[in-house]
Amino acid sequence: MKLEQELKLQAWLDGEASPDEAREVEQLLANDAHFAALAGELRMSKGILAGSEPEAVKLPESREFYFSKISREIERLERQPAPAARSVWASAWMRILAPVTGVAALTLILSLPDRSNTGVDETENTIKESTVIQFHSTTEKMDVIWIHSDVDPMPDVSSPDLSTKPDRDDNN
């Protein structure tokens, strides 16, 4: 099969062959089984391709109409009035509540308890000649401040006088 014959076959299938070429192709189809098979394949390909071709894109509206709609929407928005000013009621409330809010915030700050003294336990030893040891007994659950004096005598705080009856004031 010659290339020229194949091109004529393609032209025939596309309906572009001249009457002479069409007769020649039809004779070949009748006499040449291989040529007829090729024609079948080309027909099938043409059908598949033609079926797969997308339809022509059609816009629902013209380009001019589309852009004119955008232009009209812009003009409509520009013609809209500015948002209405706050109502008289709201303005009056604002004038009252703004200072009230400020006073409330100030009162809040002043009414909060003083946290400056919070934190860890602190011990101040006011006797220079003594040493203070601080610890917490976890087993016995007690905080202990032990005062050890380097000089003798340290300022006693108890010194129970066993010869006298101790002062008692039981209220529990």
Place this chain on the structure above:
Amino acid sequence: MTTISQARFLRLVVLLGALVAGGWVSAFAAAVELKLQAQLVWGTNERVSSEAGLKEVDTALQARLRNVFKWQTYYEITRKPVAVTTAKPQTAKLSDDCTIEVKQLAANRIEVKLIGKGRPVVTHTLELRPATPLVIGGDDKNNTAWFVVITQTDKA
């Protein structure tokens, strides 16, 4: 401010009002009276004659003190109730030589100043914890020791 809507502004006011109320409640809570008990205790390894009129501290406290300190017997010399608020510090005279000054600094925070023979000995600030006494102690003559035990008894 001009862009704040009325509803949003009212919400802000309500929130601030709630915060102020919370602050007042908190301040009121801090003013709640703290009820404490101060005991002057004497620790010794000697048995004291009953004629001396000394009473041993309660068994539980005695056991706790024994487990921490070396002395075997603890006698209660004085016991004084101390009620403090943030506005009202308290002074308690536990013996001729021993006085404590207690200030409430916050809801559960106190300052204790121990004064011995008219001289400030130590000042301690602490956060009160439940069932956790503060024990201030020191050596005394004849290998004995003194203790000031401050315990929270109750909240009014």
